[in-house]
Amino acid sequence: xxxxxxxxxxxxxxxxxxxxxxxxxxxxxxxxxxxxxxxxxxxxxxxxxxxxxxxxxxxxxxxxxxxxxxxxxxxxxxxxxxxxxxxxxxxxxxxxxxxxxxxxxxxxxxxxxxxxxxxxxxxxxxxxxxxxxxxxxxxxxxxxxxxxxxxxxxxxxxxxxxxxxxxxxxxxxxxxxxxxxxxxxxxxxxxxxxxxxxxxxxxxxxxxxxxxxxxxxxxxxxxxxxxxxxxxxxxxxxxxxxxxxxxxxxxxxxxxxxxxxxxxxxxxxxxxxxxxxxxxxxxxxxxxxxxxxxxxxxxxxxxxxxxxxxxxxxxxxxxxxxxxxxxxxxxxxxxxxxxxxxxxxxxxxxxxxxxxxxxxxxxxxxxxxxxxxxxxxxxxxxxxxxxxxxxxxxxxxxxxxxxxxxxxxxxxxxxxxxxxxxxxxxxxxxxxxxxxxxxxxx
Amino acid sequence: xxxxxxxxxxxxxxxxxxxxxxxxxxxxxxxxxxxxxxxxxxxxxxxxxxxxxxxxxxxxxxxxxxxxxxxxxxxxxxxxxxxxxxxxxxxxxxxxxxxxxxxxxxxxxxxxxxxxxxxxxxxxxxxxxxxxxxxxxxxxxxxxxxxxxxxxxxxxxxxxxxxxxxxxxxxxxxxxxxxxxxxxxxxxxxxxxxxxxxxxxxxxxxxxxxxxxxxxxxxxxxxxxxxxxxxxxxxxxxxxxxxxxxxxxxxxxxxxxxxxxxxxxxxxxxxxxxxxxxxxxxxxxxxxxxxxxxxxxxxxxxxxxxxxxxxxxxxxxxxx
Numbered sequence: 001x002x003x004x005x006x007x008x009x010x011x012x013x014x015x016x017x018x019x020x021x022x023x024x025x026x027x028x029x030x031x032x033x034x035x036x037x038x039x040x041x042x043x044x045x046x047x048x049x050x051x052x053x054x055x056x057x058x059x060x061x062x063x064x065x066x067x068x069x070x071x072x073x074x075x076x077x078x079x080x081x082x083x084x085x086x087x088x089x090x091x092x093x094x095x096x097x098x099x100x101x102x103x104x105x106x107x108x109x110x111x112x113x114x115x116x117x118x119x120x121x122x123x124x125x126x127x128x129x130x131x132x133x134x135x136x137x138x139x140x141x142x143x144x145x146x147x148x149x150x151x152x153x154x155x156x157x158x159x160x161x162x163x164x165x166x167x168x169x170x171x172x173x174x175x176x177x178x179x180x181x182x183x184x185x186x187x188x189x190x191x192x193x194x195x196x197x198x199x200x201x202x203x204x205x206x207x208x209x210x211x212x213x214x215x216x217x218x219x220x221x222x223x224x225x226x227x228x229x230x231x232x233x234x235x236x237x238x239x240x241x242x243x244x245x246x247x248x249x250x251x252x253x254x255x256x257x258x259x260x261x262x263x264x265x266x267x268x269x270x271x272x273x274x275x276x277x278x279x280x281x282x283x284x285x286x287x288x289x290x291x292x293x294x295x296x297x298x299x300x301x302x303x304x305x306x307x308x309x310x311x312x313x314x315x316x317x318x319x320x321x322x323x324x325x326x327x328x329x330x331x332x333x334x335x336x337x338x339x340x341x342x343x344x345x346x347x348x349x350x351x352x353x354x355x356x357x358x359x360x361x362x363x364x365x366x367x368x369x370x371x372x373x374x375x376x377x378x379x380x381x382x383x384x385x386x387x388x389x390x391x392x393x394x395x396x397x398x399x400x401x402x403x404x405x406x407x408x409x410x411x412x413x414x415x416x417x418x419x420x421x422x423x424x425x426x427x428x429x430x431x432x433x434x435x436x437x438x439x440x441x442x
Numbered sequence: 443x444x445x446x447x448x449x450x451x452x453x454x455x456x457x458x459x460x461x462x463x464x465x466x467x468x469x470x471x472x473x474x475x476x477x478x479x480x481x482x483x484x485x486x487x488x489x490x491x492x493x494x495x496x497x498x499x500x501x502x503x504x505x506x507x508x509x510x511x512x513x514x515x516x517x518x519x520x521x522x523x524x525x526x527x528x529x530x531x532x533x534x535x536x537x538x539x540x541x542x543x544x545x546x547x548x549x550x551x552x553x554x555x556x557x558x559x560x561x562x563x564x565x566x567x568x569x570x571x572x573x574x575x576x577x578x579x580x581x582x583x584x585x586x587x588x589x590x591x592x593x594x595x596x597x598x599x600x601x602x603x604x605x606x607x608x609x610x611x612x613x614x615x616x617x618x619x620x621x622x623x624x625x626x627x628x629x630x631x632x633x634x635x636x637x638x639x640x641x642x643x644x645x646x647x648x649x650x651x652x653x654x655x656x657x658x659x660x661x662x663x664x665x666x667x668x669x670x671x672x673x674x675x676x677x678x679x680x681x682x683x684x685x686x687x688x689x690x691x692x693x694x695x696x697x698x699x700x701x702x703x704x705x706x707x708x709x710x711x712x713x714x715x716x717x718x719x720x721x722x723x724x725x726x727x728x729x730x731x732x733x734x735x736x737x738x739x740x741x742x743x744x745x746x747x748x749x750x751x752x753x754x755x756x757x758x759x760x761x762x
Contacts, residue, residue: 334543334567
C-alpha cells in the first residue's frame with residue numbers, strides 16, 4: 001500500500017477538504033482517513049509525507065488532441081499522455097480529428113491501446129459523429145462505443161446540417177453516448193481569424209461574431225430537447241452560449257458543457273499583445289502572436305467573465321484544455337494562415353488556481369470542474385477519492401511558483417501563449433490507478 | 443534636424459498607430475523638402491543631388507499583391523536617394539505551396555537587403571518579417587491593417603494645402619472594413635489634429651471602428667456636411683460576391699461622390715482618393731478631374747513621403 005500522509009485532501013466528489021491520509025491499495029483507493037500514518041505502517045507500507053501539499057483526485061480532461069495517428073510530428077499519444085501526467089491529468093478524452101479521422105472501431109482501439117502502452121494517463125477515445133467528420137453520413141457509433149469511445153464528436157468542425165445533427169442525436173441517444181459539439185456556424189465565421197470587435201478592426205483581421213457560436217449552441221440545444229439525447233457543448237467561449245445553456249438546463253434539456261483555460265484566462269486583447277488585468281505583470285507577446293489564435297477565438301472580457309461565472313454556477317460542468325499541439329510550420333506564419341489552438345495540459349491546473357486567487361472562482365468549484373464534474377459529464381467513474389475508486393491521485397504544491405517554458409514541456413509542441421508566465425501551483429506527483437507516473441524534481 | 447530626428451524614428455515603419463505626432467511631423471517635414479526638390483527638377487532647375495543619401499544601400503521591394511503605383515513609387519524614391527533597387531513580385535498562391543514567408547525573407551536578408559518594402563495580403567505580415575530579418579522593414583500595405591506611407595502622403599498633401607490639419611474635418615467614405623488606407627489615415631490625421639468621420643453602408647463599417655478615434659456617419663450627407671475634405675475609397679467587386687453589396691450601381695446611389703452629392707460638401711473642400719479609381723462608382727469623372735481633386739498631388743506626395751521614410755529608417759544623414 002501507498003499512504004499519502006497528512007496532506008490537505010480536497011475531494012469535491014465526497015465533500016472533503018481537510019487534513020487526511022489517503023491509502024492506495026494496488027490500483028484503487030482503500031480509504032481516506034483523518035488519522036495520520038502510524039509508525040507501524042511506515043515499516044510495511046510506502047508512506048509519502050504530504051504535509052503542506054494538496055492531495056487531489058487526478059484531473060479529468062474531456063478535450064485533448066493527441067494528433068496520432070497522422071501528425072506524430074506534433075504529438076503522439078505517448079508524448080501527449082506524458083504531458084497530461086505532468087499536468088496532473090490522469091484521464092483524458094482523445095479527440096477523433098486525427099488523420100485518418102477516428103470513425104471506426106479499429107482506430108478507436110488503436111488509440112486506447114497506444115494509451116495503455118504509454119501508461120502515463122488513461123486515454124479514452126472519442127469517435128466521430130459522421131464518417132470522416134464530413135458532416136454527411138453517421139459514423140458507426142455502436143461499434144465506436146463498443147471499442148471504448150466515451151462520446152462522439154466531429155470536433156474542429158460543426159455538423160452544419162441540422163438534419164444530420166438531429167439524426168446523430170437520435171442515434172447516439174439510443175446508444176446512450178453523448179454527442180460533443182464544436183458549435184460554429186461556418187457561414188458566419190468564413191474567413192475570420194479572431195473575435196469580431198474593435199481589436200480585430202484595429203489589427204485589420206477579419207472577425208467572427210460570437211453569434212457564430214451562439215446560433216449553433218441554440219440550434220443544438222433545440223435538437224437535444226427535441227430528441228432527448230445528451231448534448232455536450234465543447235469549449236464554451238461566448239456569453240450568449242452560457243445564457244442559452246443556462247436556459248436549457250433550467251427546462252431540463254440533457255446538456256453538459258466545458259470551458260477551456262485560455263477562454264477563462266485571456267481575452268481578444270491577447271491578439272494585440274495585451275494582457276488580462278489579473279495577469280498584468282506577466283510578459284506580453286507581440287501583436288499578431290499566432291499563439292493567441294484559437295477556435296473558438298479568444299473573446300471579449302464580458303464573455304470571459306460569463307464563462308467564469310458559469311463555472312462557479314455549474315452551468316459549465318467541466319474545465320477541459322482543448323490541448324491542440326501544432327508545430328512551427330503551422331504557427332510561425334501569417335496570422336490568418338496560422339493553425340488554431342494551443343497546448344494546455346501542463347498549464348491547466350495553475351491557470352485554474354489563478355482564477356481562485358483572483359477571487360473569481362471558489363476553490364471547491366474550481367477543483368470539481370477539473371475532476372468529478374468533468375467525469376460526470378460522460379458518466380466516467382473517475383475524479384473521486386471515494387473508497388473503492390480507481391486510485392488516480394495527484395499531489396500538488398499549491399504555492400510553488402514556476403515559469404512556463406515550452407522548451408521544457410513534455411508535449412512535442414511548444415505553441416502556448418503563456419511562455420514566460422510565472423504561475424503558481426505545480427503537480428509534484430501523479431498516480432494513475434495506483435502507479436506513480438510523474439514526479440516533479442525540486 | 444537630420445541625425446537627432448533620425449535617432450528617434452523607428453528602424454521599421456510598420457504602422458502609424460504607434461508613431462508619435464512628433465515622429466510623423468518630422469517625417470512630413472523631410473518629405474516636404476523632397477517634394478519641393480522634385481518640383482524644381484520638373485521645372486528644369488537643378489535641385490540638390492540626393493543620390494548620396496542611400497548610396498551603397500539596397501532596397502528590396504517584396505510584393506505579394508499586385509500594385510503598380512505603390513511599388514513604382516517606392517522604387518523611384520529609393521533610386522532618387524541612390525539606393526540599389528531589387529524587386530520581387532511573389533505570387534502568394536505559389537508561396538503557399540512551398541516556401542514560408544519567414545524563409546523567403548530570411549533569404550533576402552542573407553543576400554544583403556538594407557530595407558525590405560513589404561506588401562502582403564495578411565495583416566501583421568510585415569511585423570512577422572521584422573522579427574526575423576536584420577533589414578529595416580517598411581510596410582507597403584498589409585491586408586486590412588495599415589498602409590503607413592499612404593496615410594503619410596495624404597497628410598502631406600492636405601498639410602500643404604491647409605498649413606495645418608488642426609481643427610479640420612476629414613470624411614472617409616466607402617469600404618472601411620477592408621481598407622488599410624482608412625486605418626492608416628484615421629491614425630495619422632487624427633494624431634495631427636484632424637477630426638475623422640467614416641461613412642459607408644453598415645456592411646462595410648467594421649465593428650468598433652470608432653475606438654480608433656473617429657466617428658461613424660450614417661449617411662453621405664452626415665459624412666460630408668461641414669467636412670474640409672473627403673476621401674473616397676475603392677469599391678471592389680469581391681464585395682458583391684461576399685454579399686456585402688448588391689452591386690456597384692446600387693452603392694453609388696447612396697454613397698457615390700458625384701457633382702450632385704458633392705453639393706453637400708463645402709465649396710472649398712478637397713477630394714482625395716488613394717487609387718486606383720473606379721470612375722463612376724465611388725467617384726465620378728467630373729469630380730476626379732476637378733480642381734478640388736488632390737488625386738495627382740497625392741501621387742507626387744507619395745514619392746516624397748517614401749523617400750523620407752527610407753531615409754529615416756535607414757538612418758541617412760540628410761544635410762540641411
